[in-house]
Amino acid sequence: MTGNEACAEAALFAGMRFFAGYPITPSTEIAEFLARRLPHVGGTFVQMEDEIASMAAIIGASLAGVKSMTATSGPGFSLMQENIGYATMTEIPCVVVNVQRGGPSTGLPTLPSQADVMQARWGTHGDHPVIAVAPSTVRETYDWTIKAFNLSERFRTPVILLLDEIVGHISEKIVYPLRREIELIERERTSRDPESYLPYENTDSDIPPFAEFGAGYRYHVTGLNHDETGFPTNDPKKVDTLNRRINRKIERYRSEIIAYSESSLEDAEICVVAYGSSARSAHRAVLDARKSGCKVGIFQPFVLWPFPYERLSQIAQRIENFVVPEMNLGQIAHEVSCATKRDIARVNRIDGGLITPDEILEEIKNVSIR
Numbered sequence: 001m002t003g004n005e006a007c008a009e010a011a012l013f014a015g016m017r018f019f020a021g022y023p024i025t026p027s028t029e030i031a032e033f034l035a036r037r038l039p040h041v042g043g044t045f046v047q048m049e050d051e052i053a054s055m056a057a058i059i060g061a062s063l064a065g066v067k068s069m070t071a072t073s074g075p076g077f078s079l080m081q082e083n084i085g086y087a088t089m090t091e092i093p094c095v096v097v098n099v100q101r102g103g104p105s106t107g108l109p110t111l112p113s114q115a116d117v118m119q120a121r122w123g124t125h126g127d128h129p130v131i132a133v134a135p136s137t138v139r140e141t142y143d144w145t146i147k148a149f150n151l152s153e154r155f156r157t158p159v160i161l162l163l164d165e166i167v168g169h170i171s172e173k174i175v176y177p178l179r180r181e182i183e184l185i186e187r188e189r190t191s192r193d194p195e196s197y198l199p200y201e202n203t204d205s206d207i208p209p210f211a212e213f214g215a216g217y218r219y220h221v222t223g224l225n226h227d228e229t230g231f232p233t234n235d236p237k238k239v240d241t242l243n244r245r246i247n248r249k250i251e252r253y254r255s256e257i258i259a260y261s262e263s264s265l266e267d268a269e270i271c272v273v274a275y276g277s278s279a280r281s282a283h284r285a286v287l288d289a290r291k292s293g294c295k296v297g298i299f300q301p302f303v304l305w306p307f308p309y310e311r312l313s314q315i316a317q318r319i320e321n322f323v324v325p326e327m328n329l330g331q332i333a334h335e336v337s338c339a340t341k342r343d344i345a346r347v348n349r350i351d352g353g354l355i356t357p358d359e360i361l362e363e364i365k366n367v368s369i370r
Contacts, residue, residue, distance in 0.1 A: 001174055003141040003167040007097060008033040010145035011069050014184060016095070017043035018068040020057035022050055022076060025109045026165040027099035030071040051076035055083035058094045062087075063221065065213040067149060071097035074107060077116060077123070084158055085124030086223045088246065091200070091208070093152035093187060095145070097161045099168040102352045111352030112165035114276050115328040120160045121305050127243060129250035131257060132160040132305040136279040138172040144302060150185040151257065155249055156207055162304065164327070166277035166354055194218070198228040202241065206249035250306065258301075258308045264290060265297035270321045270367055272298045273312070273336050278325045278355050285360035294368050304332065309339040316340035321367045323347065325355045 001009070008030045011019075019038060021031045031047070038045045044061075048054040051072050058068035072080065077098045087094055100116045102108025120132040131151050135144040145161060152159040190197055190209040199219040201208045211217035220230035225239045233239065250257065264286060265271060274282035279300045289296045299315065301308055316322075322340055324333040325347035333344045347363050349355050 001138060002029065002169055002171050003135075003138050003163055004029040004099065004169065005033055006138045006142040006174060007071070007145045007161070007163065007168075008037065010142040011095070011149070012037060012041060012043075013182070014067065014146045014149035015186075016067045016069050016149065017041065018058060018061035018066045019043070019070065020046045020048050020054045020061070020068070021070045021072065022048050022054055024051075024073045024076045026101055026168050027071040027073050027097060029168070030097060030099075051079040052083055055080040055087070055096070059083060059087050059090070059092050062092050062094045063090075063213070065210075067093075067153070069095040069097065071099065073099050073101045073109075074103045074113070074116060075105070077119065081119075081123040085126065085128065087158040088124065088128045089223050090221050091156040091246065092158070093156050094158050095148045095152055095161060096158055097163065100162065100164040102350070108352040110165070112277060112327055112354060113350070113352070114162075114164055114278065114326050115331065115350070116162065117304060117326075117328065117331040120162055127247060129157060129247050130160065130305045131155070131157060131250065131303070132162055133302055134162040134275045134304050135302065136167060136276050136300070138167075138170065138174050140302070141167060142174060143177070146182060146184070150183065153187045154185050154207070155253070156187065156210075157250065162276065164276050166280075170277075190217075199230045200226060200228050200242070202228060202245060206245050206252065254306045257303060258306055258311075259303045260299060260301045260308055260311065262300075263298045265299065265315065265319070268295050268297035268319055270294070270296040270323060270364060271315055271319045272296060272323045272325070272360065272364070273301070273332070274298060274325050274360075275301050275304060275332065278327060281355050281357045282325055282360055284357035285364060288357060288361050289364045294364060296364050296368075307335050307339070309335070312336060312339035316342060321345065321370075323360065323363050323367060325360050325363075327355060
């Protein structure tokens with residue numbers, strides 16, 4: 001199956017029963033797949049009039065207790081930002097799939113890019129936390145779609161699934177995990193009675209529990225700064241408490257959220273940091289470089305935000321050289337440089353073409369002879 005199909009199938013397995021979206025290349029197959037499948041599992045599919053409305057719809061459905069998702073690409077992702085910020089402020093779990101394509105603007109609708117990485121982190125205004133994940137294969141897409149729902153439900157936050165056109169459209173054999181091996185996380189429900197329930201309570205975990213929808217709980221939801229009751233406030237102390245808690249509930253659990261793989265780094269003198277479809281080419285390039293006697297390994301982050309600064313800093317204690325291939329002008333390379341305090345060798349393409357193993361291999365060789 002394709003990555004887009006795997007994403008849709010995994011979302012259904014995770015318990016997603018509401019999808020709202022607007023067609024846009026190269027993500028449309030996700031909507032098409034779910035339009036057919038959701039009615040057969042008791043779910044609901046709605047084609048909305050645009051992307052900001054799609055985001056609003058899944059926020060409403062999730063608030064009512066249903067796991068919800070939307071899917072889009074570059075321009076649509078831009079339109080969703082205001083409501084992604086709303087979901088962040090109101091702490092409503094949902095999954096936003098962005099199958100990246102060339103930009104800016106309408107750009108290259110049918111060709112790949114990885115240029116929405118910074119938008120995923122900083123697209124909405126204000127200080128806010130973000131969880132964004134980036135698989136590189138069809139099987140990884142299946143796994144990380146389920147994990148995106150788990151992260152969203154656990155931390156009461158929108159989670160962004162960053163595919164790209166290559167991952168979304170490539171067709172690969174997929175071996176499904178055994179169902180008993182897949183963990184599914186549901187949002188925590190309150191044990192308080194309706195009279196004492198505080199929808200934004202400052203709990204020890206920093207994650208307030210949900211009220212069961214339709215069970216007699218009445219509370220206020222607003223994108224304005226609010227107190228524990230959910231009603232707006234301008235009280236500086238309460239505003240500060242809310243905003244710090246929303247950010248802290250992700251930062252304090254960084255070690256449980258961040259995920260990556262490492263290969264051949266034990267004796268490496270060069271580390272390639274690659275994600276998404278570029279990681280596919282990077283793995284091939286590292287194998288070829290090893291065959292020619294070059295000591296090189298690969299670090300592949302599956303979670304881009306929060307970024308694994310700590311681990312890359314540790315790797316930089318023993319490895320001097322880093323190569324970052326990505327289909328943009330260096331968005332993650334900048335973060336790698338911050339983490340490692342090294343000058344980063346970059347392999348960049350913004351012409352709609354994928355980064356090939358040979359392009360990465362050439363840069364590995366250039367670095368090795370410096």
